[in-house]
Amino acid sequence: MLDAKFVRSNPKAVAEGLKKRSSDISLDNFLNLDEKRRSLLNEVEQMKNKRNTVSEEIGKLKKAGQDAENMVLEMRQVSQDIKEMDEKIKEIEANLQNELLSIPNIPHTSVPQGTIEEDNEEMRKWGDIPNFNFEAKPHWDIGEALDIVDFERGAKVSGSRFTFYKGLGARLERALINFMLDTHTRQHGYTEIFPPFIVNSSAMTGTGQLPKFAEEMFKLEGRDQYLIPTAEVPVTNMYREEVLEGEKLPIYHTAYSGCFRAEAGAHGRDTRGLIRQHQFNKIELVKFSKPETSYEELEKLTKNAETILQKLGLPYRVVTLCGGDLGFSAAKTYDIEVWMPGYGTYREISSCSNFEDYQARRANIKYRESKSKAQYVHTLNGSGLAVGRTLAAILENFQQEDGTVMVPEVLRPYMGVDWIG
RNA sequence: GGAGGGAUGGCUGAGUCCGGUUGAAGGCGCUCGACUCGAAAUCGAGUGAACGUUUGCGCGUUCCGUGGGUUCGAAUCCCACUCCCUCCGCCA
Numbered sequence: 001m002l003d004a005k006f007v008r009s010n011p012k013a014v015a016e017g018l019k020k021r022s023s024d025i026s027l028d029n030f031l032n033l034d035e036k037r038r039s040l041l042n043e044v045e046q047m048k049n050k051r052n053t054v055s056e057e058i059g060k061l062k063k064a065g066q067d068a069e070n071m072v073l074e075m076r077q078v079s080q081d082i083k084e085m086d087e088k089i090k091e092i093e094a095n096l097q098n099e100l101l102s103i104p105n106i107p108h109t110s111v112p113q114g115t116i117e118e119d120n121e122e123m124r125k126w127g128d129i130p131n132f133n134f135e136a137k138p139h140w141d142i143g144e145a146l147d148i149v150d151f152e153r154g155a156k157v158s159g160s161r162f163t164f165y166k167g168l169g170a171r172l173e174r175a176l177i178n179f180m181l182d183t184h185t186r187q188h189g190y191t192e193i194f195p196p197f198i199v200n201s202s203a204m205t206g207t208g209q210l211p212k213f214a215e216e217m218f219k220l221e222g223r224d225q226y227l228i229p230t231a232e233v234p235v236t237n238m239y240r241e242e243v244l245e246g247e248k249l250p251i252y253h254t255a256y257s258g259c260f261r262a263e264a265g266a267h268g269r270d271t272r273g274l275i276r277q278h279q280f281n282k283i284e285l286v287k288f289s290k291p292e293t294s295y296e297e298l299e300k301l302t303k304n305a306e307t308i309l310q311k312l313g314l315p316y317r318v319v320t321l322c323g324g325d326l327g328f329s330a331a332k333t334y335d336i337e338v339w340m341p342g343y344g345t346y347r348e349i350s351s352c353s354n355f356e357d358y359q360a361r362r363a364n365i366k367y368r369e370s371k372s373k374a375q376y377v378h379t380l381n382g383s384g385l386a387v388g389r390t391l392a393a394i395l396e397n398f399q400q401e402d403g404t405v406m407v408p409e410v411l412r413p414y415m416g417v418d419w420i421g
Numbered sequence: 422g423g424a425g426g427g428a429u430g431g432c433u434g435a436g437u438c439c440g441g442u443u444g445a446a447g448g449c450g451c452u453c454g455a456c457u458c459g460a461a462a463u464c465g466a467g468u469g470a471a472c473g474u475u476u477g478c479g480c481g482u483u484c485c486g487u488g489g490g491u492u493c494g495a496a497u498c499c500c501a502c503u504c505c506c507u508c509c510g511c512c513a
Contacts, residue, residue, distance in 0.1 A: 037473095038472095038474090041482080042473070042481095045474095048481085049481060051493075052494085058441085058493050059442090062441080062493095072493045075494080076492090076493065078493085374470090
């Protein structure tokens, strides 16, 4: 969330940021409520001041054995008035908070102008797009033919967008998880975290999923708990309500987790294959950094994710999301898109974002430099990578005419085989 | 699931029975100063956050797990909830 004081004193800058996002949110309501809150606050604080001083006086009088009945009667009324006023303010503050939580982050100046995916700016490409002398098949056909994924039984047992992985398919999924975690921990300096897959609503609010995107998540019935849509939520919220020591920054965490998404509003999109599932595996990269280095950290984090694709030999490109395509909490995002021969296009496989202090303010994560006052950290995260989509990309990019699939060299120690099929 | 104990500032830990300068003793840590060639030890001073207000110094309000209640006044009394610990039962 944005700083209320900043919004109050820079409404123009905020409005411009919203415009860059093509957001239709208006600040008027916020500004009005804010004004109202401050004037009421002023009033009630004066009343409280009076109550405090007079109550102290009453205490003294009573101790001295004197009568204070008049004052008591007067304060009884004052207290009553304060109570009513407090209730009013509380209501306004709740609305104000809601308003503030619904305002998205302001895009960084380097974020390209634009409203749709096509306005994203391509930064770089890596790898050669495979040139098949046969017609490339989509991964679901390859996987089903090899009997390593089973969509039908997934649907029978759980519902649409659930899949069984089987045999070498299951092993490949597990190999990818281990390979990614090993690379990030051993070569990129991340500390491995194994987080809870269920979090409470405060955590969801901290990273920005709530209150706006409640319908995107699976909620546990009768409980204030949700299945996580990404490890970003538990790992970022690990340090919620904490003040970190400045010299511990930057903190690098990587985490495997299952991810659960309701995919409301995605009916008909990517109905086949592994691209859009209600449950999928992901390796997440999360960083906590000082404000002055967070954009360097974003570059490094994105490179760390790219390294996985390079080691696997999967062609990809990196794009900077335009204002209109930017996620709610992000100030800047690079998407990494892997080449999918079955689709004949690049598909998102990682999203690397700097949230600046937007999540930190919501989650109240600060750091303190030796002497100075505590201030908000910057949080960053990115997929490193989405495992199911990586598996799909491997099937499509390394498919052979005879229907077999070559196992990328770096995965062979994990797989124990060179070929699938 | 049953029985009991607990939650206070960066940490530790009093205060809670008997409500009144207690934002909260003492200790540790930290910062500044003195001493010292320097350091340790010692001594002195200081040391929370949020919000509001103010050009600034400052001032005010709120905060003792969370939310309500009683009262002129609550860390202290009452109610509900959450989390943690110990023992028993059950269980991967």
